[in-house]
Amino acid sequence: MFVPQLHLGAWGLCALVILILARVLVRRLQILHFKRQTGAQHARNLDRPMGLFGLKFAALTIREVKAGRLFALLTENLRVSGPTYQTVVLGRTTLNTVDVDNARSILTNVTDYGVSNRMGPGGWAPFADGGIFVSDGHEWQAGRAMVRPALSRAEISQLDKVETHVAALVRRIPRDGHTVDLQALFLDMTLDSAMDFLLGVGTTESLTAAEAADKAAFARAVDYCGDQLMVRMRTPPVVRKLFFREERKFVDAALASRDYITQIVAKQAAKIELEKDQSGDSKGYILADELLRVTKGDQEETRRQVASVLIAARDTTALLLSHAFFALARHPDIWAKLQKEVAELGGRKPSYEDLKSMRYLKYVLNETLRFYAIVPSNARWANKDATMPRGGGPDGRAPCFVPKGAFIIIYLFAMFRDKNVYGPDADEFRPERWGEDLRPGWYFLPFSAGPRVCPGQQFALIEASYTIVRLMQEFTRIESRDPRPYQPRIRVSVASANGVLVGLYKDEKP
Numbered sequence: 025m026f027v028p029q030l031h032l033g034a035w036g037l038c039a040l041v042i043l044i045l046a047r048v049l050v051r052r053l054q055i056l057h058f059k060r061q062t063g064a065q066h067a068r069n070l071d072r073p074m075g076l077f078g079l080k081f082a083a084l085t086i087r088e089v090k091a092g093r094l095f096a097l098l099t100e101n102l103r104v105s106g107p108t109y110q111t112v113v114l115g116r117t118t119l120n121t122v123d124v125d126n127a128r129s130i131l132t133n134v135t136d137y138g139v140s141n142r143m144g145p146g147g148w149a150p151f152a153d154g155g156i157f158v159s160d161g162h163e164w165q166a167g168r169a170m171v172r173p174a175l176s177r178a179e180i181s182q183l184d185k186v187e188t189h190v191a192a193l194v195r196r197i198p199r200d201g202h203t204v205d206l207q208a209l210f211l212d213m214t215l216d217s218a219m220d221f222l223l224g225v226g227t228t229e230s231l232t233a234a235e236a237a238d239k240a241a242f243a244r245a246v247d248y249c250g251d252q253l254m255v256r257m258r259t260p261p262v263v264r265k266l267f268f269r270e271e272r273k274f275v276d277a278a279l280a281s282r283d284y285i286t287q288i289v290a291k292q293a294a295k296i297e298l299e300k301d302q303s304g305d306s307k308g309y310i311l312a313d314e315l316l317r318v319t320k321g322d323q324e325e326t327r328r329q330v331a332s333v334l335i336a337a338r339d340t341t342a343l344l345l346s347h348a349f350f351a352l353a354r355h356p357d358i359w360a361k362l363q364k365e366v367a368e369l370g371g372r373k374p375s376y377e378d379l380k381s382m383r384y385l386k387y388v389l390n391e392t393l394r395f396y397a398i399v400p401s402n403a404r405w406a407n408k409d410a411t412m413p414r415g416g417g418p419d420g421r422a423p424c425f426v427p428k429g430a431f432i433i434i435y436l437f438a439m440f441r442d443k444n445v446y447g448p449d450a451d452e453f454r455p456e457r458w459g460e461d462l463r464p465g466w467y468f469l470p471f472s473a474g475p476r477v478c479p480g481q482q483f484a485l486i487e488a489s490y491t492i493v494r495l496m497q498e499f500t501r502i503e504s505r506d507p508r509p510y511q512p513r514i515r516v517s518v519a520s521a522n523g524v525l526v527g528l529y530k531d532e533k534p
């Protein structure tokens with residue numbers, strides 16, 4: 025009786041091995057066929073010791089992220105392995121590129137390349153479990169069709185609201201030149217203003233102690249999740265489960281932030297229901313209200329979209345402002361030139377049209393976005409086998425094969441420093457270059473591009489412009505209080521690791 029059973033077991037094992045081999049073979053043939061058909065070739069491998077299953081490289085990357093040296097590592101990778109190279113860690117292929125044609129082809133093709141894997145294992149869920157930044161296909165289209173018009177309605181009508189938040193910010197800045205960390209204040213301000221625009225939650229000063237405590241806890245949870253996202257996205261789930269103790273903490277923080285938004289959306293929904301019968305519209309624009317209206321009261325969907333927009337809006341605007349002031353504090357000439365433009369308002373608060381017409385301010389904003397690369401990279405996943413125009417083969421000139429499931433990263437921070445595009449002084453902060461016939465095209469994508477271009481771009485630029493102008497009206501002189509060189513802290517967006525330590529003064533007119 026034993027012998028046939030043993031045979032059966034052996035046969036079973038044998039069949040399994042054959043099945044696996046057959047699958048591998050079929051996949052190989054499939055790829056071969058696809059490559060022959062398209063003329064695409066595999067990208068060059070990164071020229072570095074990768075270790076078993078790429079784990080040595082993965083460990084190096086995590087170490088450099090934590091040490092704030094990720095840009096240096098990536099720059100070195102690009103130098104040794106060319107503008108498009110691939111890395112394979114635990115069977116997952118990552119294609120890394122700074123090739124402008126590849127960037128264009130990836131960002132314009134929302135069918136071949138998606139972002140919904142951001143939600144998959146090890147992704148942003150449950151922190152963001154839906155919404156335009158983590159969905160593809162119909163779900164994304166529907167979300168975008170809701171969020172985009174709602175945001176553009178907000179653009180023009182909201183300077184009064186922004187003023188409220190700027191006034192609160194100004195009250196927190198010492199007027200006697202005492203050192204202050206503007207980055208911390210900007211992060212508070214943009215959280216306040218994002219929550220005001222998105223959810224109708226007023227400034228912290230206007231809340232009860234209990235409400236303020238809830239909001240502070242929410243801010244901490246959001247910060248924590250933001251810190252983790254970058255590393256999570258770059259790490260295969262297996263590695264994270266094995267090496268990251270933070271996993272539990274991430275999920276807890278994510279769920280806490282989600283509950284908070286759920287509660288507020290419910291409150292807003294109840295309020296809308298109450299106000300239905302009353303005529304006239306209420307206190308200005310709130311994104312959650314707009315979304316509740318277009319979704320006919322779908323609180324889940326509203327919560328998802330609001331959370332998605334909140335994550336995208338808050339840090340990026342604060343960090344744009346932070347880096348602008350970091351640079352202004354170190355370049356008195358640029359500060360003086362901008363002050364001159366601001367002075368043309370004669371002390372009056374800027375209108376929407378004023379802000380649109382301030383040329384030098386726009387140069388400074390563009391240069392800040394370029395030089396500090398606030399959003400340093402853009403990532404996609406391949407929904408199917410696909411090709412990019414370049415990067416394949418040993419010399420990188422052939423079309424590049426992109427296997428289904430591959431993770432593709434476009435390194436914007438490196439493209440923003442391309443000397444062929446920005447000139448030999450690309451590594452300097454010089455706003456004037458934007459007045460010199462600079463046409464970077466797809467080499468300058470601070471808000472991404474293509475169908476997924478940031479829907480909040482104008483909104484963010486107006487909020488940042490308004491804030492800069494108002495601060496420069498309140499304070500006529502700035503001093504850097506930090507002799508250390510700039511050090512980036514890289515999350516999904518880039519912060520100054522040492523904050524933005526400055527002293528601000530209002531000098532009397534001579």
Ligand SMILES: *[C@@H]1O[C@H](CO)[C@@H](O)[C@H](O)[C@H]1NC(C)=O
Nearest residue numbers: 132133134135136409410411
């Ligand atoms: C995306 O690329 C594929 C080829 O890989 C092409 O068939 C398709 O039309 C493209 N879609 C868009 C929207 O450009």
Ligand SMILES: *[C@@H]1O[C@H](CO)[C@@H](O)[C@H](O)[C@H]1NC(C)=O
Nearest residue numbers: 383386387390458459468470
């Ligand atoms: C700033 O960059 C944008 C691209 O995002 C460009 O359209 C705009 O013309 C630039 N502004 C200036 C003043 O050069």
